[in-house]
Structures are given as structure tokens and as C-alpha cells.
Amino acid sequence: MTQILEIHAAEPSELHHRVSKALARNPYLNRRRVRAEASNGRVRLEGVVTSYYQKQMAQEMLRTVEGIDEIDNRIEVTWL
Numbered sequence: 088m089t090q091i092l093e094i095h096a097a098e099p100s101e102l103h104h105r106v107s108k109a110l111a112r113n114p115y116l117n118r119r120r121v122r123a124e125a126s127n128g129r130v131r132l133e134g135v136v137t138s139y140y141q142k143q144m145a146q147e148m149l150r151t152v153e154g155i156d157e158i159d160n161r162i163e164v165t166w167l
Contacts, residue, residue, distance in 0.1 A: 102154045106130055109152050115144045121162060128156035135163050
């Protein structure tokens with residue numbers, strides 16, 4: 088599901104840094120299994136988690152990140 092957010096744009100490298108920092112603060116995610124690409128206000132999340140809660144929390148952590156206009160959450164949920 089794509090979530091559109093109304094936040095001012097940031098420089099792509101700065102945005103990627105902000106996204107990485109926000110995801111690192113999330114205690115529900117294994118950072119080795121979740122990747123983020125950030126460019127021009129758009130963030131795409133990819134990877135694998137073990138619950139829909141973790142998938143949603145990855146997206147929710149980015150809602151407050153300045154510079155994000157759109158989040159494309161492509162994280163897959165698998166029961167390992």
C-alpha cells in the first residue's frame with residue numbers, strides 16, 4: 088500500500104540518511120532484513136519481516152521524517 092505524506096522535500100542524500108536513522112531507531116525491525124531506497128521525496132521499503140505489525144511499524148517510523156512525500160512499502164511478511 089502506498090502512503091502519500093505532505094512533507095517538504097529534502098536533498099536525496101540527506102533524505103536517505105534521515106530514513107536510515109529512523110529505521111535504525113525502530114526496535115521492531117531487523118535492519119539486515121529491511122532495505123530502503125530514498126530519492127526525490129520518495130522512499131521504497133523492501134525486505135522480509137515476520138509479522139504485519141513489523142511491516143506497518145517500518146512505515147510508521149518514516150511518517151515523521153522530514154522530506155518524505157511518498158512511501159512505497161514493499162516489505163514482505165513471511166512466517167519463518
